[in-house]
Amino acid sequence: MQIQLEDQMVTLHVQYAKRKKLSVTVDGSDLITVKAPKGTSEETILGAVASIGPKILEQLRRNAAARKVPEAKRYDGEEVYLYLGREYALHELITVQERNADELKLALKKFYMSSLKKIIAERITRYQTQLRVKPKSIEIVESRTKWGSCSFDGKLTFNYRLAMAPPEVIDYVIIHELCHLLHMNHDRSFWRRLGSVMPDYKEKEAYLARQGQFMTL
Incomplete structure:
Protein backbone atom coordinates (compact mmCIF):
# COMPACT_ATOMS: atom_id res chain seq x y z
CA MET A 1 0.00 0.00 0.00
CA LYS A 68 24.86 10.86 6.54
CA VAL A 69 28.58 10.60 7.21
CA PRO A 70 29.97 13.90 8.53
CA GLU A 71 32.95 15.33 6.71
CA ALA A 72 36.27 15.38 8.53
CA LYS A 73 37.28 18.80 9.84
CA ARG A 74 40.12 20.52 8.01
CA TYR A 75 40.98 23.22 10.58
CA ASP A 76 41.66 25.68 7.80
CA GLY A 77 39.76 28.68 9.16
CA GLU A 78 36.77 28.26 6.84
CA GLU A 79 34.69 25.90 9.00
CA VAL A 80 32.33 26.41 11.91
CA TYR A 81 32.51 24.55 15.23
CA LEU A 82 29.74 23.76 17.67
CA TYR A 83 29.78 25.10 21.21
CA LEU A 84 26.70 24.97 23.47
CA GLY A 85 24.52 24.32 20.45
CA ARG A 86 25.72 27.29 18.41
CA GLU A 87 28.20 27.60 15.56
CA TYR A 88 31.44 29.56 15.96
CA ALA A 89 34.51 30.27 13.89
CA LEU A 90 37.54 28.48 15.32
CA HIS A 91 39.26 31.72 16.32
CA GLU A 92 36.25 32.56 18.51
CA LEU A 93 36.94 29.50 20.64
CA ILE A 94 40.72 29.11 20.73
CA THR A 95 43.90 30.87 19.67
CA VAL A 96 44.71 29.86 16.11
CA GLN A 97 47.94 31.77 15.34
CA GLU A 98 51.03 29.71 14.58
CA ARG A 99 49.29 26.36 15.00
CA ASN A 100 48.98 23.57 12.45
CA ALA A 101 45.88 21.41 12.02
CA ASP A 102 46.93 18.80 14.59
CA GLU A 103 47.74 21.46 17.17
CA LEU A 104 44.43 23.23 16.53
CA LYS A 105 42.51 19.98 16.95
CA LEU A 106 44.27 19.24 20.24
CA ALA A 107 43.71 22.78 21.51
CA LEU A 108 40.02 22.61 20.62
CA LYS A 109 39.65 19.30 22.44
CA LYS A 110 41.27 20.79 25.55
CA PHE A 111 38.90 23.76 25.27
CA TYR A 112 35.86 21.49 25.18
CA MET A 113 37.08 19.41 28.11
CA SER A 114 37.85 22.37 30.36
CA SER A 115 34.65 24.16 29.36
CA LEU A 116 32.45 21.13 30.01
CA LYS A 117 34.06 20.61 33.41
CA LYS A 118 33.04 24.14 34.41
CA ILE A 119 29.57 23.79 32.88
CA ILE A 120 28.87 20.51 34.67
CA ALA A 121 30.09 21.92 37.99
CA GLU A 122 27.81 24.93 37.61
CA ARG A 123 24.69 23.08 36.49
CA ILE A 124 24.78 19.83 38.47
CA THR A 125 24.25 21.43 41.90
CA ARG A 126 20.62 22.30 41.21
CA TYR A 127 19.72 18.76 40.16
CA GLN A 128 21.68 17.13 42.99
CA THR A 129 19.53 19.08 45.42
CA GLN A 130 16.32 18.27 43.59
CA LEU A 131 17.07 14.55 43.43
CA ARG A 132 18.72 14.43 46.87
CA VAL A 133 21.80 12.66 45.61
CA LYS A 134 25.51 13.45 45.45
CA PRO A 135 28.03 11.74 43.18
CA LYS A 136 31.30 10.54 44.62
CA SER A 137 33.24 12.19 41.80
CA ILE A 138 32.79 13.80 38.38
CA GLU A 139 35.17 13.31 35.46
CA ILE A 140 35.24 14.57 31.87
CA VAL A 141 36.35 11.83 29.48
CA GLU A 142 36.59 10.92 25.82
CA SER A 143 34.09 8.30 24.64
CA ARG A 144 32.85 7.14 21.26
CA THR A 145 29.74 5.40 22.57
CA LYS A 146 28.43 7.13 25.69
CA TRP A 147 27.45 10.70 26.58
CA GLY A 148 27.68 9.90 30.26
CA SER A 149 27.98 7.03 32.71
CA CYS A 150 27.46 6.22 36.38
CA SER A 151 29.48 3.56 38.17
CA PHE A 152 28.15 1.39 40.98
CA ASP A 153 30.25 3.35 43.48
CA GLY A 154 28.71 6.68 42.48
CA LYS A 155 31.31 8.07 40.08
CA LEU A 156 29.95 10.05 37.13
CA THR A 157 31.69 10.60 33.81
CA PHE A 158 30.66 12.91 30.96
CA ASN A 159 31.79 12.89 27.35
CA TYR A 160 33.69 16.10 26.53
CA ARG A 161 31.75 16.35 23.25
CA LEU A 162 28.70 17.36 25.28
CA ALA A 163 30.19 20.85 25.30
CA MET A 164 28.96 21.08 21.70
CA ALA A 165 25.34 20.48 22.74
CA PRO A 166 22.79 23.09 23.87
CA PRO A 167 22.70 23.67 27.66
CA GLU A 168 19.33 21.97 28.05
CA VAL A 169 20.70 18.82 26.39
CA ILE A 170 23.68 18.87 28.76
CA ASP A 171 21.16 19.16 31.59
CA TYR A 172 19.40 16.05 30.31
CA VAL A 173 22.59 13.98 30.45
CA ILE A 174 23.37 15.35 33.93
CA ILE A 175 19.91 14.41 35.21
CA HIS A 176 20.09 11.02 33.47
CA GLU A 177 23.31 10.09 35.24
CA LEU A 178 22.18 11.48 38.59
CA CYS A 179 19.05 9.35 38.36
CA HIS A 180 21.30 6.32 38.02
CA LEU A 181 22.47 7.02 41.57
CA LEU A 182 18.90 6.10 42.53
CA HIS A 183 18.15 3.48 39.88
CA MET A 184 21.09 1.77 38.16
CA ASN A 185 18.92 0.15 35.50
CA HIS A 186 16.67 1.78 32.91
CA ASP A 187 13.53 0.44 34.54
CA ARG A 188 10.18 2.23 34.87
CA SER A 189 11.19 3.79 38.16
CA PHE A 190 14.25 5.33 36.50
CA TRP A 191 12.29 6.91 33.65
CA ARG A 192 9.55 8.13 36.00
CA ARG A 193 12.13 9.84 38.19
CA LEU A 194 13.90 11.37 35.22
CA GLY A 195 10.60 12.55 33.78
CA SER A 196 9.61 14.16 37.05
CA VAL A 197 12.62 16.48 36.74
CA MET A 198 12.63 16.90 32.94
CA PRO A 199 9.24 16.01 31.40
CA ASP A 200 10.46 16.64 27.83
CA TYR A 201 13.55 14.45 28.13
CA LYS A 202 12.61 12.53 24.97
CA GLU A 203 13.23 15.67 22.93
CA LYS A 204 16.76 15.86 24.35
CA GLU A 205 17.33 12.18 23.58
CA ALA A 206 16.15 12.79 20.03
CA TYR A 207 18.58 15.70 19.65
CA LEU A 208 21.53 13.52 20.64
CA ALA A 209 20.36 10.71 18.36
CA ARG A 210 19.98 13.13 15.47
CA GLN A 211 22.94 15.48 15.97
CA GLY A 212 25.40 13.39 17.96
CA GLN A 213 27.31 12.19 14.92
CA PHE A 214 28.01 15.80 13.96
CA MET A 215 29.36 16.66 17.43
CA THR A 216 32.90 15.63 16.59
CA LEU A 217 36.37 17.11 16.16
Whole structure:
Protein backbone atom coordinates (compact mmCIF):
# COMPACT_ATOMS: atom_id res chain seq x y z
CA MET A 1 0.00 0.00 0.00
CA GLN A 2 1.31 3.47 -0.87
CA ILE A 3 0.43 7.02 0.07
CA GLN A 4 1.60 10.47 -0.99
CA LEU A 5 2.87 12.56 1.94
CA GLU A 6 3.62 16.08 0.75
CA ASP A 7 6.04 15.58 -2.16
CA GLN A 8 7.08 12.06 -1.17
CA MET A 9 5.51 8.73 -2.07
CA VAL A 10 5.97 6.21 0.74
CA THR A 11 5.21 2.51 0.98
CA LEU A 12 3.27 1.09 3.90
CA HIS A 13 3.80 -2.41 5.28
CA VAL A 14 0.34 -3.33 6.57
CA GLN A 15 -0.23 -6.11 9.09
CA TYR A 16 -3.73 -7.21 10.06
CA ALA A 17 -4.33 -8.87 13.41
CA LYS A 18 -6.81 -9.28 16.25
CA ARG A 19 -6.41 -5.87 17.86
CA LYS A 20 -8.61 -2.93 18.80
CA LYS A 21 -6.51 -0.01 17.61
CA LEU A 22 -4.44 0.92 14.58
CA SER A 23 -0.77 1.84 15.06
CA VAL A 24 1.93 3.25 12.80
CA THR A 25 5.69 2.93 13.38
CA VAL A 26 8.79 3.94 11.42
CA ASP A 27 12.03 2.08 12.07
CA GLY A 28 15.61 3.10 11.36
CA SER A 29 15.56 1.47 7.93
CA ASP A 30 12.56 3.63 6.86
CA LEU A 31 10.16 0.68 7.06
CA ILE A 32 6.70 2.09 7.81
CA THR A 33 4.60 -0.55 9.52
CA VAL A 34 0.85 -0.23 10.01
CA LYS A 35 -0.75 -2.68 12.42
CA ALA A 36 -4.49 -2.68 11.93
CA PRO A 37 -7.50 -4.62 13.22
CA LYS A 38 -8.75 -7.30 10.86
CA GLY A 39 -11.23 -5.91 8.36
CA THR A 40 -9.90 -2.34 8.46
CA SER A 41 -10.52 -0.66 5.13
CA GLU A 42 -7.76 0.79 2.97
CA GLU A 43 -9.45 4.18 3.22
CA THR A 44 -9.27 4.08 7.02
CA ILE A 45 -5.59 3.10 6.97
CA LEU A 46 -4.62 5.80 4.50
CA GLY A 47 -6.58 8.37 6.48
CA ALA A 48 -4.84 7.41 9.71
CA VAL A 49 -1.40 7.58 8.08
CA ALA A 50 -2.18 10.93 6.43
CA SER A 51 -3.21 12.39 9.80
CA ILE A 52 0.31 11.83 11.15
CA GLY A 53 2.08 12.49 7.86
CA PRO A 54 4.30 15.31 9.23
CA LYS A 55 5.56 13.06 12.04
CA ILE A 56 6.34 10.26 9.59
CA LEU A 57 8.25 12.58 7.26
CA GLU A 58 10.19 14.05 10.17
CA GLN A 59 11.28 10.56 11.24
CA LEU A 60 12.32 9.76 7.69
CA ARG A 61 14.39 12.98 7.63
CA ARG A 62 16.01 12.00 10.92
CA ASN A 63 16.85 8.60 9.52
CA ALA A 64 18.45 10.19 6.47
CA ALA A 65 20.48 12.55 8.66
CA ALA A 66 21.63 9.64 10.84
CA ARG A 67 22.94 7.84 7.78
CA LYS A 68 24.86 10.86 6.54
CA VAL A 69 28.58 10.60 7.21
CA PRO A 70 29.97 13.90 8.53
CA GLU A 71 32.95 15.33 6.71
CA ALA A 72 36.27 15.38 8.53
CA LYS A 73 37.28 18.80 9.84
CA ARG A 74 40.12 20.52 8.01
CA TYR A 75 40.98 23.22 10.58
CA ASP A 76 41.66 25.68 7.80
CA GLY A 77 39.76 28.68 9.16
CA GLU A 78 36.77 28.26 6.84
CA GLU A 79 34.69 25.90 9.00
CA VAL A 80 32.33 26.41 11.91
CA TYR A 81 32.51 24.55 15.23
CA LEU A 82 29.74 23.76 17.67
CA TYR A 83 29.78 25.10 21.21
CA LEU A 84 26.70 24.97 23.47
CA GLY A 85 24.52 24.32 20.45
CA ARG A 86 25.72 27.29 18.41
CA GLU A 87 28.20 27.60 15.56
CA TYR A 88 31.44 29.56 15.96
CA ALA A 89 34.51 30.27 13.89
CA LEU A 90 37.54 28.48 15.32
CA HIS A 91 39.26 31.72 16.32
CA GLU A 92 36.25 32.56 18.51
CA LEU A 93 36.94 29.50 20.64
CA ILE A 94 40.72 29.11 20.73
CA THR A 95 43.90 30.87 19.67
CA VAL A 96 44.71 29.86 16.11
CA GLN A 97 47.94 31.77 15.34
CA GLU A 98 51.03 29.71 14.58
CA ARG A 99 49.29 26.36 15.00
CA ASN A 100 48.98 23.57 12.45
CA ALA A 101 45.88 21.41 12.02
CA ASP A 102 46.93 18.80 14.59
CA GLU A 103 47.74 21.46 17.17
CA LEU A 104 44.43 23.23 16.53
CA LYS A 105 42.51 19.98 16.95
CA LEU A 106 44.27 19.24 20.24
CA ALA A 107 43.71 22.78 21.51
CA LEU A 108 40.02 22.61 20.62
CA LYS A 109 39.65 19.30 22.44
CA LYS A 110 41.27 20.79 25.55
CA PHE A 111 38.90 23.76 25.27
CA TYR A 112 35.86 21.49 25.18
CA MET A 113 37.08 19.41 28.11
CA SER A 114 37.85 22.37 30.36
CA SER A 115 34.65 24.16 29.36
CA LEU A 116 32.45 21.13 30.01
CA LYS A 117 34.06 20.61 33.41
CA LYS A 118 33.04 24.14 34.41
CA ILE A 119 29.57 23.79 32.88
CA ILE A 120 28.87 20.51 34.67
CA ALA A 121 30.09 21.92 37.99
CA GLU A 122 27.81 24.93 37.61
CA ARG A 123 24.69 23.08 36.49
CA ILE A 124 24.78 19.83 38.47
CA THR A 125 24.25 21.43 41.90
CA ARG A 126 20.62 22.30 41.21
CA TYR A 127 19.72 18.76 40.16
CA GLN A 128 21.68 17.13 42.99
CA THR A 129 19.53 19.08 45.42
CA GLN A 130 16.32 18.27 43.59
CA LEU A 131 17.07 14.55 43.43
CA ARG A 132 18.72 14.43 46.87
CA VAL A 133 21.80 12.66 45.61
CA LYS A 134 25.51 13.45 45.45
CA PRO A 135 28.03 11.74 43.18
CA LYS A 136 31.30 10.54 44.62
CA SER A 137 33.24 12.19 41.80
CA ILE A 138 32.79 13.80 38.38
CA GLU A 139 35.17 13.31 35.46
CA ILE A 140 35.24 14.57 31.87
CA VAL A 141 36.35 11.83 29.48
CA GLU A 142 36.59 10.92 25.82
CA SER A 143 34.09 8.30 24.64
CA ARG A 144 32.85 7.14 21.26
CA THR A 145 29.74 5.40 22.57
CA LYS A 146 28.43 7.13 25.69
CA TRP A 147 27.45 10.70 26.58
CA GLY A 148 27.68 9.90 30.26
CA SER A 149 27.98 7.03 32.71
CA CYS A 150 27.46 6.22 36.38
CA SER A 151 29.48 3.56 38.17
CA PHE A 152 28.15 1.39 40.98
CA ASP A 153 30.25 3.35 43.48
CA GLY A 154 28.71 6.68 42.48
CA LYS A 155 31.31 8.07 40.08
CA LEU A 156 29.95 10.05 37.13
CA THR A 157 31.69 10.60 33.81
CA PHE A 158 30.66 12.91 30.96
CA ASN A 159 31.79 12.89 27.35
CA TYR A 160 33.69 16.10 26.53
CA ARG A 161 31.75 16.35 23.25
CA LEU A 162 28.70 17.36 25.28
CA ALA A 163 30.19 20.85 25.30
CA MET A 164 28.96 21.08 21.70
CA ALA A 165 25.34 20.48 22.74
CA PRO A 166 22.79 23.09 23.87
CA PRO A 167 22.70 23.67 27.66
CA GLU A 168 19.33 21.97 28.05
CA VAL A 169 20.70 18.82 26.39
CA ILE A 170 23.68 18.87 28.76
CA ASP A 171 21.16 19.16 31.59
CA TYR A 172 19.40 16.05 30.31
CA VAL A 173 22.59 13.98 30.45
CA ILE A 174 23.37 15.35 33.93
CA ILE A 175 19.91 14.41 35.21
CA HIS A 176 20.09 11.02 33.47
CA GLU A 177 23.31 10.09 35.24
CA LEU A 178 22.18 11.48 38.59
CA CYS A 179 19.05 9.35 38.36
CA HIS A 180 21.30 6.32 38.02
CA LEU A 181 22.47 7.02 41.57
CA LEU A 182 18.90 6.10 42.53
CA HIS A 183 18.15 3.48 39.88
CA MET A 184 21.09 1.77 38.16
CA ASN A 185 18.92 0.15 35.50
CA HIS A 186 16.67 1.78 32.91
CA ASP A 187 13.53 0.44 34.54
CA ARG A 188 10.18 2.23 34.87
CA SER A 189 11.19 3.79 38.16
CA PHE A 190 14.25 5.33 36.50
CA TRP A 191 12.29 6.91 33.65
CA ARG A 192 9.55 8.13 36.00
CA ARG A 193 12.13 9.84 38.19
CA LEU A 194 13.90 11.37 35.22
CA GLY A 195 10.60 12.55 33.78
CA SER A 196 9.61 14.16 37.05
CA VAL A 197 12.62 16.48 36.74
CA MET A 198 12.63 16.90 32.94
CA PRO A 199 9.24 16.01 31.40
CA ASP A 200 10.46 16.64 27.83
CA TYR A 201 13.55 14.45 28.13
CA LYS A 202 12.61 12.53 24.97
CA GLU A 203 13.23 15.67 22.93
CA LYS A 204 16.76 15.86 24.35
CA GLU A 205 17.33 12.18 23.58
CA ALA A 206 16.15 12.79 20.03
CA TYR A 207 18.58 15.70 19.65
CA LEU A 208 21.53 13.52 20.64
CA ALA A 209 20.36 10.71 18.36
CA ARG A 210 19.98 13.13 15.47
CA GLN A 211 22.94 15.48 15.97
CA GLY A 212 25.40 13.39 17.96
CA GLN A 213 27.31 12.19 14.92
CA PHE A 214 28.01 15.80 13.96
CA MET A 215 29.36 16.66 17.43
CA THR A 216 32.90 15.63 16.59
CA LEU A 217 36.37 17.11 16.16
